[in-house]
Amino acid sequence: MAVKFSDFNLGSVVGDIDFIVGYKSTDNVRIPIGLVTANTTYGISSAQSGSNENITLTGSDASTDSLLVTAGSNITLTDDGAGNGFTIACNATGDTYDLNATTDGSNVDLNLTSGSGTDNSTVQLTAGSNITLTRNSANEVTIAGASGDTYDLNATADGSNVDLNLTSGSGTDNSTVQFTAGTGMTLTRTGAQEITFASSGGGFGSINQFQGTGSSLGALTLGSTPTAAQNCLVSISGVWQNYLDASGAANWTVSTNTFTFVTNPPVTAANGIQIIVIT
Numbered sequence: 261m262a263v264k265f266s267d268f269n270l271g272s273v274v275g276d277i278d279f280i281v282g283y284k285s286t287d288n289v290r291i292p293i294g295l296v297t298a299n300t301t302y303g304i305s306s307a308q309s310g311s312n313e314n315i316t317l318t319g320s321d322a323s324t325d326s327l328l329v330t331a332g333s334n335i336t337l338t339d340d341g342a343g344n345g346f347t348i349a350c351n352a353t354g355d356t357y358d359l360n361a362t363t364d365g366s367n368v369d370l371n372l373t374s375g376s377g378t379d380n381s382t383v384q385l386t387a388g389s390n391i392t393l394t395r396n397s398a399n400e401v402t403i404a405g406a407s408g409d410t411y412d413l414n415a416t417a418d419g420s421n422v423d424l425n426l427t428s429g430s431g432t433d434n435s436t437v438q439f440t441a442g443t444g445m446t447l448t449r450t451g452a453q454e455i456t457f458a459s460s461g462g463g464f465g466s467i468n469q470f471q472g473t474g475s476s477l478g479a480l481t482l483g484s485t486p487t488a489a490q491n492c493l494v495s496i497s498g499v500w501q502n503y504l505d506a507s508g509a510a511n512w513t514v515s516t517n518t519f520t521f522v523t524n525p526p527v528t529a530a531n532g533i534q535i536i537v538i539t
Contacts, residue, residue, distance in 0.1 A: 306346050308339035313346045355379060360398040368393045368401050409433060414452040422447045422455050465491075465537030468519075472496065472528035479518040484537045489514040493536040497528050 271277045279290040301320040306313055309328065317325040331337045334352030339345075358373045364384060372381040385401065387393045394402040410429040415422055418438060426435040439455065441447045448456040466483030486492050489510060494501040505511055512521050525533060 305343040306339055307343060308337075308346075311337065313337040313339060361395050361401050362398075363395045366393065368395050370401075415449050415455050417449040420447065422449050424455075463539045465539040468535040468537065469531035470533040470535070471530050472525040472533050474524060474527045476524050477521060479515075479520050480535070482514075482517045482519050482535065482537055484539060485517040486514055486537045487539060491538045492519060493538065495534040495536075496525055497532050 277293045279292055282289045282291055300323070302317045305316050305318070307316070308314075311331045313329045313331075315327040315329060317327075319325075329337060329346075334350055336347075336349045336351050338347045338349065340347070355374045355376050355378075358371075360371050360373070362369045362371060366387045368385045370383045370385065372383075374380055385393055385403075390405055390408075392402075392404045394404070396402055409432075412425075412427045412429070414425050414427065416425060417423075420441045422439045424437045424439060426437075428434055439447055446456075450456050465486060468480070468482050470477060470480055482492075489512060490503045492503075492512065492514060494503075494512065501511060503511060510522065512519060514520075519535060
């Protein structure tokens with residue numbers, strides 16, 4: 261069993277102490293003072309070493325350690341002169357650039373020119389379709405859209421038809437659309453900007469009624485003039501008649517507004533014969 265010590269004298273310096281008392285398990289142990297080393301303290305200082313800076317650690321046990329801080333490219337290390345520190349400064353300056361515009365045919369080049377002349381670049385502005393690029397000065401470029409062509413629309417007579425003309429101001433992009441007069445239609449150019457469409461036939465003329473007697477009726481006067489004998493629609497007692505017979509001969513003739521049957525029509529009731537005129 262270890263003995264507990266007491267009534268120690270207070271030592272004021274290391275020289276007053278030969279041993280330090282401790283324990284190992286249950287045994288008392290004397291530890292020579294030489295086995296116990298006091299902590300080493302360090303002082304730090306700096307000093308210029310050419311363009312570099314030397315940092316020195318000096319121990320309380322008189323040991324020294326040094327660290328060299330080296331100035332790299334475009335870096336300056338300056339000691340404060342008191343051994344307490346140093347300044348790190350960057351002494352590099354970047355290149356300067358000038359931006360300007362130059363004419364390049366129908367295009368414009370934007371030039372990035374370095375002050376050193378070793379790092380130049382160019383971006384080309386290309387004029388696309390209907391775009392105009394103009395260099396007003398080294399610092400100004402105008403981008404403009406080209407104006408389109410202008411057109412005149414007019415009508416001209418073309419026989420019985422009428423042409424609608426699209427004429428460009430430049431004279432290089434002209435087109436024509438023709439209005440064609442079909443059957444029974446009349447086209448009239450009434451002005452450069454006006455066309456009249458009119459029907460020239462197919463209209464209703466008149467209805468004419470007569471009574472069949474079995475004998476010749478002679479020339480019958482119609483209320484309007486048909487353009488041809490086949491423009492008369494004939495009904496006898498409610499039955500429509502063919503214009504041509506089986507041999508291809510006409511069953512009636514027309515002269516101006518008079519109508520004549522080739523063969524005498526049969527006896528009918530009053531108004532049993534009806535003739536419709538189509539003009």
